[in-house]
Amino acid sequence: MHLTLHLTHACNLRCTYCYTGEKFPRGHMSEKVAIRAIDWSHETTPPGEEIDIVFFGGEPLVRRDTLERCVEHSQRLRAETRRPFFFKVITNGLLVDEAFLEFANRHEILISVSCDGVREAHDASRCDALGRGTWDRLEPRLRLIRRENPYAQVTLVVTPKSVRWLAESVEWLFGLRFRYLHLQVQHEAEWDRRSFRELRRQYRRLAELYVARMRRGEKFFLNCFDSKIHSYIQGETLAHQRCSVGRGQVSVAPSGRMYPCVSFVGADDREEHRVGDVWSGLDEEKLAGLACRMQRPKPSCEGCALTDRCSHWCACLNMRTTGRIDRVSPVVCEHERMLMPIADWVGNTLWKERNRLFLHKFYNRAYPVLSHLEETLEHWAEQRGISLDAVDEAIANLPDESVAFATGKE
Amino acid sequence: MSDFTIQPVPRMHAPRFPLRDAFTESDLNSQPYRTHVSRPLAMALAALGVGGLGAQGLNLGSNQDTSFQLAGGMAIPVGPTIVETIDPAAAQALIARVFAEHGYALRQRDVEVAEGLEAERWDRARHVGVAMLGAEDFSTELAWAYYLQRTLGEFEHVPNDPRDRIANWLQSVSEKERMEVETVIHRTERHRSGTAPEDEGHLMVLDPRHLVVPTTSTGPFNPPTSDPPRLAPQPGESSQMTVSLESATSTFSISPVLITGGYMPSGMAATPGNPSTIEQRAEALQRLERQVVEYIEYLQRQGI
Numbered sequence: 001m002h003l004t005l006h007l008t009h010a011c012n013l014r015c016t017y018c019y020t021g022e023k024f025p026r027g028h029m030s031e032k033v034a035i036r037a038i039d040w041s042h043e044t045t046p047p048g049e050e051i052d053i054v055f056f057g058g059e060p061l062v063r064r065d066t067l068e069r070c071v072e073h074s075q076r077l078r079a080e081t082r083r084p085f086f087f088k089v090i091t092n093g094l095l096v097d098e099a100f101l102e103f104a105n106r107h108e109i110l111i112s113v114s115c116d117g118v119r120e121a122h123d124a125s126r127c128d129a130l131g132r133g134t135w136d137r138l139e140p141r142l143r144l145i146r147r148e149n150p151y152a153q154v155t156l157v158v159t160p161k162s163v164r165w166l167a168e169s170v171e172w173l174f175g176l177r178f179r180y181l182h183l184q185v186q187h188e189a190e191w192d193r194r195s196f197r198e199l200r201r202q203y204r205r206l207a208e209l210y211v212a213r214m215r216r217g218e219k220f221f222l223n224c225f226d227s228k229i230h231s232y233i234q235g236e237t238l239a240h241q242r243c244s245v246g247r248g249q250v251s252v253a254p255s256g257r258m259y260p261c262v263s264f265v266g267a268d269d270r271e272e273h274r275v276g277d278v279w280s281g282l283d284e285e286k287l288a289g290l291a292c293r294m295q296r297p298k299p300s301c302e303g304c305a306l307t308d309r310c311s312h313w314c315a316c317l318n319m320r321t322t323g324r325i326d327r328v329s330p331v332v333c334e335h336e337r338m339l340m341p342i343a344d345w346v347g348n349t350l351w352k353e354r355n356r357l358f359l360h361k362f363y364n365r366a367y368p369v370l371s372h373l374e375e376t377l378e379h380w381a382e383q384r385g386i387s388l389d390a391v392d393e394a395i396a397n398l399p400d401e402s403v404a405f406a407t408g409k410e
Numbered sequence: 411m412s413d414f415t416i417q418p419v420p421r422m423h424a425p426r427f428p429l430r431d432a433f434t435e436s437d438l439n440s441q442p443y444r445t446h447v448s449r450p451l452a453m454a455l456a457a458l459g460v461g462g463l464g465a466q467g468l469n470l471g472s473n474q475d476t477s478f479q480l481a482g483g484m485a486i487p488v489g490p491t492i493v494e495t496i497d498p499a500a501a502q503a504l505i506a507r508v509f510a511e512h513g514y515a516l517r518q519r520d521v522e523v524a525e526g527l528e529a530e531r532w533d534r535a536r537h538v539g540v541a542m543l544g545a546e547d548f549s550t551e552l553a554w555a556y557y558l559q560r561t562l563g564e565f566e567h568v569p570n571d572p573r574d575r576i577a578n579w580l581q582s583v584s585e586k587e588r589m590e591v592e593t594v595i596h597r598t599e600r601h602r603s604g605t606a607p608e609d610e611g612h613l614m615v616l617d618p619r620h621l622v623v624p625t626t627s628t629g630p631f632n633p634p635t636s637d638p639p640r641l642a643p644q645p646g647e648s649s650q651m652t653v654s655l656e657s658a659t660s661t662f663s664i665s666p667v668l669i670t671g672g673y674m675p676s677g678m679a680a681t682p683g684n685p686s687t688i689e690q691r692a693e694a695l696q697r698l699e700r701q702v703v704e705y706i707e708y709l710q711r712q713g714i
Binding site for chain 1: 415419420424
């Protein structure tokens with residue numbers, strides 16, 4: 001179960017592309033609603049199955065106290081019932097401080113920061129209530145977040161206004177040593193042929209950057225290529241991971257009303273998309289209707305060879321771009337047709353070279369485990385100013401030393 | 411007015427890189443992945459619950475995107491686990507029984523004899539997912555904290571770790587407790603080097619593709635023989651009742667192992683004269699049984 005809690009409608013920013021609706025300064029989720037939402041998810045999810053709680057907004061850190069209560073409540077449930085809970089916060093980063101990072105680390109909260117990249121790209125859309133850019137305020141916090149949480153991800157929204165800095169922005173974020181980058185093209189923006197040409201140019205630059213980093217053995221996640229390469233490699237399997245509106249995924253507005261996904265919440269005023277509330281649960285009939293509309297084959301895509309790898313299935317995306325969950329935007333279609341060959345070029349190039357990192361990243365089922373441990377170790381060593389070579393050496397010597405130590409012969 | 415129109419693509423050149431199912435394990439093994447994570451350190455980190463390992467398993471993810479990023483496209487619910495037990499035969503029999511009660515039989519190829527922590531098998535265990543030491547046990551977890559501290563410097567800060575608990579313990583530990591921990595470390599090392607006496611406990615790795623469990627048919631620390639392991643089905647057993655976990659995991663693209671814990675303190679054999687140990691042993695077996703049942707339920711939820 002993926003439970004997204006929109007802790008508030010309030011936000012300290014006024015990003016021009018925000019889809020989460022009008023910002024009400026006092027539109028907060030009460031602690032009672034938040035706890036009820038968690039209890040509801042716990043009651044309706046089979047025992048032992050994990051619940052993923054995403055804190056969203058507005059800006060969720062405006063309601064840090066509620067967030068903390070939610071985490072503590074979930075941890076209590078975990079202790080009592082052995083139910084696994086996982087947490088993620090999607091934040092603009094401006095309210096992140098050391099105390100929050102300590103809390104996040106202690107409770108294993110994954111942090112996703114929104115940053116559109118270099119100053120020019122970021123300030124083109126991500127402004128405060130006075131219309132001022134926020135890059136200068138965010139940049140030191142980004143460094144702090146990366147220092148304390150090596151797994152933090154960055155989401156970059158790509159718009160026609162920011163597209164020309166895309167590759168530069170990704171390089172900059174890699175330079176800050178963020179490894180998990182999630183590009184989110186704002187399909188609903190006013191894209192035209194010229195801006196799409198620029199997007200293609202930027203994707204090609206990113207493709208070269210991707211290949212170069214892989215050749216150097218540097219690990220990272222860049223969703224635009226990784227997801228498309230996976231969409232081929234995993235085939236049918238990936239299709240099972242796709243969202244199906246309201247099934248196993250619910251967004252809760254501050255009022256407690258429930259929606260099938262984040263894009264549907266908006267200002268919490270769309271009756272047609274409401275699928276229940278935390279007090280009475282889900283409206284199964286309505287959900288079934290939504291699912292039926294969503295799963296119906298789309299006549300516009302009939303006969304297309306790319307459907308298995310395309311994003312046309314995403315209800316959220318369709319909703320934002322066409323106002324209907326079952327209608328695909330031409331911009332989405334154009335984008336998919338552009339991106340896929342570039343991603344395949346990346347895959348083909350690395351496969352041809354039998355790039356070791358590529359093989360393990362995409363084919364080794366144990367890679368996530370190894371990679372995660374490796375990053376943990378790197379972070380551990382980095383915080384102590386120890387070189388990884390020194391760690392390697394220490395590891396090589398471990399058994400003998402430990403035996404000597406354990407037997408009192410050291 | 412949009413510049414674009416929807417244009418179905420009638421045909422597409424398939425990429426030249428292969429599908430996952432067409433790429434074999436031996437292909438992968440021919441290109442080993444170099445990692446800084448060594449066997450003991452992986453164990454230590456895992457035992458400490460570092461980075462969401464240990465109690466929470468490996469899935470730090472909180473939604474689809476997160477699973478993607480951490481799992482490189484796969485969601486891995488929980489990582490493989492080592493169960494340390496003084497009584498491998500009992501644990502093994504329990505696993506066979508619980509699987510059988512749920513309509514599963516374990517085939518010979520699903521069950522292999524393990525020789526303690528012999529390196530080759532460790533590597534294979536790591537290949538399918540780095541194994542974890544049962545972290546539910548107080549002394550084991552802290553033993554590894556202590557061990558790591560002694561070998562890699564002071565333990566100050568590891569993200570997501572229970573560092574406060576460890577730091578407090580390390581400060582407050584009494585000489586007696588320290589001795590106990592050193593004993594655990596010593597025994598663990600003896601296991602690793604294969605010099606531990608047979609009754610001192612054992613390690614087994616459970617994983618759906620290569621269930622590696624010790625067997626008493628050869629003795630836990632003796633080389634495997636051609637004798638069939640105890641979990642092998644009897645001749646004439648219905649093949650329909652046999653579930654190939656290997657093919658199941660391949661089909662469903664999961665690599666879950668969610669049997670954790672089951673730890674019983676090494677060297678504390680259950681004897682008539684030692685009722686507290688008998689209690690501990692019974693508790694550990696009950697815990698293991700619950701976990702095996704959970705694992706089977708998980709497989710069933712996946713349609714296996």
